[in-house]
Amino acid sequence: MEVIKSTEEIKSIDFDSPFAFVPTMGNLHDGHLSLVKYGKDNFSNVITSIFINPLQFGKNEDFSSYPKTISQDIELLENAGCNYLFIPEKNFSENLKIIEPQFSNVLCGLSRPTHFHGVLTIIDKFLRIIKPTACLFGLKDYQQQLIIKEFVKRKKIKTDIISLPTVREKCGLAMSSRNNYLSDEDKKFCGKIYSCIKNLAASLKTSSLEVLKTEAIDFLRNSGFEIDYLEIVDANNLSSVTENTDKILIAVAVIYKKVRLIDNLVVSL
Numbered sequence: 001m002e003v004i005k006s007t008e009e010i011k012s013i014d015f016d017s018p019f020a021f022v023p024t025m026g027n028l029h030d031g032h033l034s035l036v037k038y039g040k041d042n043f044s045n046v047i048t049s050i051f052i053n054p055l056q057f058g059k060n061e062d063f064s065s066y067p068k069t070i071s072q073d074i075e076l077l078e079n080a081g082c083n084y085l086f087i088p089e090k091n092f093s094e095n096l097k098i099i100e101p102q103f104s105n106v107l108c109g110l111s112r113p114t115h116f117h118g119v120l121t122i123i124d125k126f127l128r129i130i131k132p133t134a135c136l137f138g139l140k141d142y143q144q145q146l147i148i149k150e151f152v153k154r155k156k157i158k159t160d161i162i163s164l165p166t167v168r169e170k171c172g173l174a175m176s177s178r179n180n181y182l183s184d185e186d187k188k189f190c191g192k193i194y195s196c197i198k199n200l201a202a203s204l205k206t207s208s209l210e211v212l213k214t215e216a217i218d219f220l221r222n223s224g225f226e227i228d229y230l231e232i233v234d235a236n237n238l239s240s241v242t243e244n245t246d247k248i249l250i251a252v253a254v255i256y257k258k259v260r261l262i263d264n265l266v267v268s269l
Helices: 007-012 030-042 070-080 115-130 139-154 177-181 184-202 209-223
Strands: 002-004 019-024 045-050 084-086 134-138 160-164 226-234 247-256 259-268
Touching (some): 007 115, 030 070, 030 134, 030 160, 045 070, 115 134, 115 139, 139 247, 139 259, 177 259, 184 209, 209 226
Parallel strands (some): 002 084, 019 045, 019 134, 045 084
Antiparallel strands (some): 226 247
């Protein structure tokens, strides 16, 4: 695996096409590695980036303490067969015009109002520099991938945005770098989040959405989670569910022992 540490260097490389790009902030887990594996299986080359993007962190969030495991990450990527690792300069996010995203004023965007602006701004820079055939994301971050897909389509960027299934711990908890803040016992307990939204999905035809939402929130709160949100929305645009909705998104964000955890399920109607 070749490690690239400057923007100028990566601009100078003529990658064999078609090639896939996997943007990350490091502290890699099996969810990230599943994206790399998909890239290896379906494209000539895979490029992964590791950049802890300050633009997507709000005030009092964990930017300064975000886990940094670069040596471990390099070993994992080499074992996964990644072809190139791009580690941009620290000033990679400086002097950029912040991009206004669509679909950002709901769900995670309510409690993290600048988060998706920062994500989209840095992804746009990556895509303009690297020009990948495809960019790979996990569906755990459903709102993020929807925002990026809309932006790429609107700006007519010639990169396919491919969204892949959420990878989970044995207990059902969606894999996340922030899971490292939790003990094994905590992770097992937090499997209740996925169980809750699975039960909600299974009950969609038995009661009204508002009743199911209230019951799910009560269950999580009584279990010991602080609720950021639990919403049932149209999966195509994150708006309210209507009679024309063909896919529902059940999305949840909670805080447990100061760790923010998100998850979702998409249900076809």
